[in-house]
Amino acid sequence: xxxxxxxxxxSVEAGGSLxxxxxxxxxxxxxxxxxxxxxxxxxxxxxxxxxxxxxSNSYYSDSAKGRFALSQDNAKNTLYLNINTLKPxxxxxxxxxxxxxxxxxxxIQALGSKVYRYWGQGTQVTVSS
Numbered sequence: 061x062x063x064x065x066x067x068x069x070x071s072v073e074a075g076g077s078l079x080x081x082x083x084x085x086x087x088x089x090x091x092x093x094x095x096x097x098x099x100x101x102x103x104x105x106x107x108x109x110x111x112x113x114x115x116s117n118s119y120y121s122d123s124a125k126g127r128f129a130l131s132q133d134n135a136k137n138t139l140y141l142n143i144n145t146l147k148p149x150x151x152x153x154x155x156x157x158x159x160x161x162x163x164x165x166x167x168i169q170a171l172g173s174k175v176y177r178y179w180g181q182g183t184q185v186t187v188s189s
Contacts, residue, residue: 061087061178062086064084064158065180066081066154066155066181067083067183068080069154069183069185070184070186071188072187073187073188073189074146074188077146078185079142080096080142081138081139082096082138082156082180083138089134090134091113091114091162092112093158093162093175094157094159094176095109095156095157095158095171095173096128096155097154097156097173099152099153099155106152107172107173108121108128108141108171109171110167110171111130111132111139112162113132113139118130119167128141128142128144129142139156143185146187147187150187152184153183154183154184154185155179155180155181156180157176157178157179158177158178158179159176160178
């Protein structure tokens with residue numbers, strides 16, 4: 061079993077930055093694949109970034125490239141999503157997901173939700189114009 065707890069969301073003005081955190085527990089963090097997803101009201105869930113926590117690869121959606129960056133602290137079993145130059149369209153609930161036994165994946169698969177068995181409760185990001 062893996063438990064995921066997100067934090068770091070909030071209300072910010074456009075142009076600001078946030079760092080979302082996803083703290084994992086229950087299994088060996090350094091062998092996971094993990095993803096960040098977001099869902100705005102009335103919209104489908106969107107994968108924005110994903111990573112193999114062994115450092116072998118990371119992926120970003122087109123909407124995330126250039127403004128979103130993943131980082132991790134293996135000592136704290138924590139994955140971060142750094143978001144710069146926030147836009148109102150970034151407003152959404154952001155979810156962290158993890159899969160301890162992750163197969164080789166394409167970017168499309170890594171940014172899709174099917175591969176991940178474990179999900180956090182989400183953290184809300186609201187960006188005002």
